[in-house]
Amino acid sequence: MSALDAMYQQLILEHAKSRSGSDLTADEATSMPHQPGVGQCHQLNPVCGDEITLRLELEAAGSQPTVKGIHWHGDGCAISMASASILSELSEGASPDELKEMIGHFRELMRSRGRLEPDDEILGDAAALAGVAKYPARVKCAMLAWVAAEDALRQAVASGR
Incomplete structure (x- = not known):
């Protein structure tokens, strides 16, 4: 294992343990807020049982809204929990x-079967x-x-109009 791979593995384990943004309670995860600029989505991986409910909040900031925060509740493997934690930090x-650009780049990277190098400037810790x-x-x-974030963002943008 290269030093870079070891560093990445450590980062994933740290995020899986610390879980930034995982402050959505189980009760909040079962109710959809009806507020402008808020979207929520539940996703389940039926193959392994990983699941997440993610809530995205936008706030007005000048001429264009920005992501105020991503909050989530979930349970799953280190990869899915670290990924949610990293996304929560990156999106704020x-x-x-x-x-949308971040999500698109991440999706392209994941579909590459390891043939693409990640763009650190766009994906950061992801x-x-x-x-x-x-x-x-x-x-x-x-x-x-x-x-989940992609769908919650779509909802939040639509409800904020």
Whole structure:
């Protein structure tokens, strides 16, 4: 294992343990808030049982809204929990377009089967998950929170109009 792979593995384990953004309670996860600029999505990986409920909040900031925060409740493997934690940190302060770009790059990386190098400037710490792309059975684990965020963002933008 290279030094970079070891560093990435350590980052994944730290995020899986500390879980940034996992402050949505089980009760909050079962009720959808009806507020402008808020979206929520539940995703389940039926193959392994990983699941997440993710709530995304936008706030008005000048001419374009920004992501105020991503809050989630979930249970699953280290990859899915670390991925949600990393996404929660990366998304804060991003515009909807910037978040869509991040999600698109992450999806492309995960679908590459390890042939693409991550763009650290766009993906930040999510680049640590690049090695997952070599294992198709684990890609869904890494994508779970990102798919939920994509749908929650769509809802939040639509409800904020």
